[in-house]
Amino acid sequence: xxxxxxxxxxxxxxxxxxxxxxxxxxxxxxxxxxxxxxxxxxxxxxxxxxxxxxxxxxxxxxxxxxxxxxxxxxxxxxxxxxxxxxxxxxxxxxxxxxxxxxxxxxxxxxxxxxxxxxxxxxxxxxxxxxxxxxxxxxxxxxxxxxxxxxxxxxxxxxxxxxxxxxxxxxxxxxxxxxxxxxxxxxxxxxxxxxxxxxxxxxxxxxxxxxxxxxxxxxxxxxxxxxxxxxxxxxxx
Amino acid sequence: xxxxxxxxxxxxxxxxxxxxxxxxxxxxxxxxxxxxxxxxxxxxxxxxxxxxxxxxxxxxxxxxxxxxxxxxxxxxxxxxxxxxxxxxxxxxxxxxxxxxxxxxxxxxxxxxxxxxxxxxxxxxxxxxxxxxxxxxxxxxxxxxxxxxxxxxxxxxxxxxxxxxxxxxxxxxxxxxxxxxxxxxxxxxxxxxxxxxxxxxxxxxxxxxxxxxxxxxxxxxxxxxxxxxxxxxxxxxxxxxxxxxxxxxxxxxxxxxxxxx
Numbered sequence: 001x002x003x004x005x006x007x008x009x010x011x012x013x014x015x016x017x018x019x020x021x022x023x024x025x026x027x028x029x030x031x032x033x034x035x036x037x038x039x040x041x042x043x044x045x046x047x048x049x050x051x052x053x054x055x056x057x058x059x060x061x062x063x064x065x066x067x068x069x070x071x072x073x074x075x076x077x078x079x080x081x082x083x084x085x086x087x088x089x090x091x092x093x094x095x096x097x098x099x100x101x102x103x104x105x106x107x108x109x110x111x112x113x114x115x116x117x118x119x120x121x122x123x124x125x126x127x128x129x130x131x132x133x134x135x136x137x138x139x140x141x142x143x144x145x146x147x148x149x150x151x152x153x154x155x156x157x158x159x160x161x162x163x164x165x166x167x168x169x170x171x172x173x174x175x176x177x178x179x180x181x182x183x184x185x186x187x188x189x190x191x192x193x194x195x196x197x198x199x200x201x202x203x204x205x206x207x208x209x210x211x212x213x214x215x216x217x218x219x220x221x222x223x224x225x226x227x228x229x230x231x232x233x234x235x236x
Numbered sequence: 237x238x239x240x241x242x243x244x245x246x247x248x249x250x251x252x253x254x255x256x257x258x259x260x261x262x263x264x265x266x267x268x269x270x271x272x273x274x275x276x277x278x279x280x281x282x283x284x285x286x287x288x289x290x291x292x293x294x295x296x297x298x299x300x301x302x303x304x305x306x307x308x309x310x311x312x313x314x315x316x317x318x319x320x321x322x323x324x325x326x327x328x329x330x331x332x333x334x335x336x337x338x339x340x341x342x343x344x345x346x347x348x349x350x351x352x353x354x355x356x357x358x359x360x361x362x363x364x365x366x367x368x369x370x371x372x373x374x375x376x377x378x379x380x381x382x383x384x385x386x387x388x389x390x391x392x393x394x395x396x397x398x399x400x401x402x403x404x405x406x407x408x409x410x411x412x413x414x415x416x417x418x419x420x421x422x423x424x425x426x427x428x429x430x431x432x433x434x435x436x437x438x439x440x441x442x443x444x445x446x447x448x449x450x451x452x453x454x455x456x457x458x459x460x461x462x463x464x465x466x467x468x469x470x471x472x473x474x475x476x477x478x479x480x481x482x483x484x485x486x487x488x489x490x491x492x493x494x495x496x
Contacts, residue, residue, distance in 0.1 A: 003318065061438075064445040066406035068417060069438040076430045080241065171304035175407075185306060198314035206303045206311055213302035 004200055011191045011204040018187035019208070021101075025173040025183060028105050030166050033112025040117035042146070045124055055117070062114030067107075067172050074107040075100075075179055104176045112169050119165050123158030124150060156227045163220035167213050184208055245432035246439075249423055253433075253440055256419040263333070263405045263415060267340035268398060274345030279352040293349065300346030305339075305404050312339040313411050336408045340401070347397050355390035356382055388459040395452035399445055406441070416440060 040055040062070065079095035086093045127150050135145040155162075177186035184205050192201035278296055281289035300308065313335050317327050359382050367377030409418035420437035424430045 061442060064442040065438040066403035066417070066441055068406045069434055069441065072421075072434045073431065073438065076434065080431065167302075171306075174304040174306040185304070185310075188307075188310075198310065199318050202307060202311040202314060206299075206307050209304055209307060210299060210302040214298075 004197055007195070007197050007200040008204050008207075011188065011197075011201040012208065014191045015184055015187050015201075015204055015208055018182055018184045019212075021176075021181065022170065022173050022183040022212075025101075025104060025108060025176055025181070026166065026170040029108035029112045029169050029173070030116075032105070032109035033116040033165075033169070034120070036109065036113030037116025037118075037120050038151075040113065041121040041124060044117070044121060059114045059117050062111055063118075067111045068175055068178070070111050071104065071107040071175055071178055074110070075103045078103065078106065100179045101176070101181045104173075104179045104181050108169065108173065108176075111172070112165070115165050115168070116162075119158050119161040120154065122161065123154035126157040127153045159220060159224055159227065163216060167216055170212060170216070171209070242429060242432060245424075245427065245429040246436045249420070249429075249433045250436035250439060252423060253416060253419055253436055256414055256416050257440065257444075259333070259413065259415040260402070260405050260408075263337055263340060263408060263413075264398070264402050266337045267344055267405075268401065270337070270341035271344030271348050274341060275348030275352050278345060278349040279356070282349075282353055283356055297346045297349055300343050301350075305343055306407050306410065308343055309336065309339045309407060309411060312342075332411045333413055336411055336413055340405065340408075343404075344397060344401055348394065351390045351393040351397065352386065354393070355386040358389055359385045391452070391456055391459060395449070395456070398452070399448060402444060402448070403441065 040059060043051045043055040044059075079098070082093075082095040082098075086095075131149055131153065132145065135149045140148070173183055174185040176183050177189070180186075182190065188201040188205040189198075191204075192198040278293040280286075281293045313332065316335055316338070320327050363381050363385065364377055367381045372380070405415060406417040408415050409421060412418070414422070416437060420433045424433040
């Protein structure tokens with residue numbers, strides 16, 4: 001069997017139809033992850049009594065176990081919990097009606113949340129202490145301080161880490177094939193299985209991911225430039 | 237699914253999973269060792285700005301960091317035999333484990349080359365100049381002066397990568413390797429107690445990660461014990477500290493570097 005360059009192109013075209021699924025998985029898990037992560041980071045920074053150890057345990061556990069185990073645990077564990085709760089309450093709802101991609105969304109968001117919380121935390125800690133004091137001294141409340149002063153600056157300093165977290169999340173969406181979600185990786189297998197040209201299909205998939213990654217990097221660079229326009233000569 | 241949760245299975249599977257820990261660790265060890273070598277070779281052209289090779293290593297690093305490890309695994313699993321067939325080498329009898337180790341090694345080679353590059357760049361330029369000044373050759377100054385310092389600086393990044401790498405090896409099951417994850421998926425096929433198996437799987441990974449983290453912390457403390465104080469402080473006043481060590485009491489230098 002020889003390498004068939006023409007099929008790489010054919011596979012590439014067919015793989016493009018799976019790109020929206022990959023991007024959707026990435027976007028949802030990054031956005032939910034950012035929300036979870038910011039909440040966890042704030043809880044840890046402000047040392048909220050009961051939640052603080054919980055958030056720490058969440059971050060440590062998720063970062064100490066592979067993403068695959070999270071997906072498997074959610075896929076097999078969540079339906080059991082939902083079903084038993086629904087049965088206990090006498091609701092007609094059953095976990096079978098949840099689409100498989102839902103489990104991927106939940107699991108990836110939980111995973112991304114733990115990694116994002118570290119990104120957000122380091123970003124917030126990088127904000128100058130004087131900024132907090134200045135905001136308080138002109139009478140801002142804590143939510144105001146966070147929204148107007150701290151988070152924008154934290155976002156700017158966390159941007160490089162954030163971009164690698166986004167890329168990491170995008171790469172790990174390839175795991176969604178376990179939940180039978182047809183993203184790029186699963187699509188490559190489907191495309192290849194018709195004529196057994198796995199190598200060509202995976203070359204196409206790799207090139208596609210490479211392109212997506214470079215696109216994310218370029219976008220980050222642009223964003224960084226924009227942020228630094230009004231940040232120049234500032235405190236940083 | 238359908239079977240009620242039974243905590244005893246978690247402990248049962250925990251013990252049954254332990255033997256396959258060996259394969260996971262074999263993958264991690266060998267791929268990291270090969271990856272270190274590859275990373276060093278790949279980092280050198282970029283450090284010394286060798287014209288054409290520099291581009292190659294840039295593309296190599298970009299590719300392996302720009303594509304998911306799962307795709308790389310499949311790429312090597314399906315592609316390597318084809319490639320080797322071109323040079324009339326039949327590897328169809330070679331176990332999949334070798335391909336997995338090879339793929340992981342090239343992957344960590346890319347990440348480690350960046351770590352090595354960053355560490356070498358952050359070694360003070362004056363160190364190389366001093367080495368040249370006392371007549372060391374290029375190789376000597378790299379091997380004796382820069383590399384030992386760079387290794388210490390690269391250790392935290394290396395530790396991070398090792399942990400991430402350990403978790404990445406869970407994907408090897410997709411090529412049919414019976415490491416921890418693969419075993420955890422096949423063990424409960426009879427009893428249908430999947431959650432219990434995955435819980436003990438997560439517990440094992442968690443324990444290894446914690447142990448590795450502690451180990452690396454110990455090594456790090458040993459490597460930096462000469463510097464005194466934290467790593468950051470050591471780096472910030474590094475130049476002055478070295479001087480003050482060289483000239484203990486006679487000169488005023490220690491007072492100048494009041495921070496040390």
